[in-house]
Amino acid sequence: MITHVIWDLGDTINTSPHEGLDRKPLYEYPEVQLRLHVKETLFRLEQMGLKQAVLSNTAYSDSEMAGKMLEKLGVGHYFTFVYATQSELEEGKPQKPDPEVFDFMMRKLQIHRSEAVMIGNSWDNDILGANESGIHAIWLTNQEIAVRRNVTKKVQTPPWIIPVHDVGNIPDALGLLMQLP
Structure with a gap:
């Protein structure tokens, strides 16, 4: 039974800094803003009884800084836990898609993999990482934000991957996943 939604940040919840x-x-x-339909979707997922967390690869920002950004954007109260890896500039530091990072999240949230869904725009980091860790995923496929470098790696099923074009489609995709036995 799905109880938790784990969100990526950059180009999933919010826009990215101009410098990447x-x-x-x-x-x-100042250019980092909420993406379209995020606030309404977070509210709908809360109404569905789902707990929400953040797992994001970052360069400089730690978890507290990422949380402050979410507060500044008016959505921090939706998240029970925020983890920013601070790994993008540090060789060898665990980050998505490393299963170690997903294992860390499961321990922190005190849930089993079958209770989680990862939402993100990066096929390689968010979606394959979740899939290889036994976690369902929802992939934002909008061409403006979707990232996919690895086109040959096979996925395992289950867990399931549902592609959606827009953040506003996430509640319906979650509804489908929640109907699975």
Whole structure:
């Protein structure tokens, strides 16, 4: 039974800094804004009784800084736990798609993999990482934000991957996953 939704940040919940990687705290970038339909979707998922968390690869921003950005954007109260890896500039530090990072999230949330769904825009980091860790995933496939480098790696099923074009489609995709035995 799905109880938790784990969100990526950059280009999933919020827009990314113009320079790509965060080289200062995420909350200091004026151009970082919520993506379209995010606030309504977070509210709908809360109404569905789902708990929500964040797992995001970051360069400079730690979990507290990522949380401050979410507060600044008016959505911080939706998340029970925020984890930013601070790994994009540090060789060898665990980050998505490493199963170690997904295992860490499951321990912190005190849930089993079958209770989680990962939502993200990166096929390689968010979706394959979740899939290889036994976690369902919803992939944002909108061409403006979707990232896919690995086109040959096979996925395992289950867990299931549902593609959606827009954040606003996530509640319906979750509804489908929640009907699975």
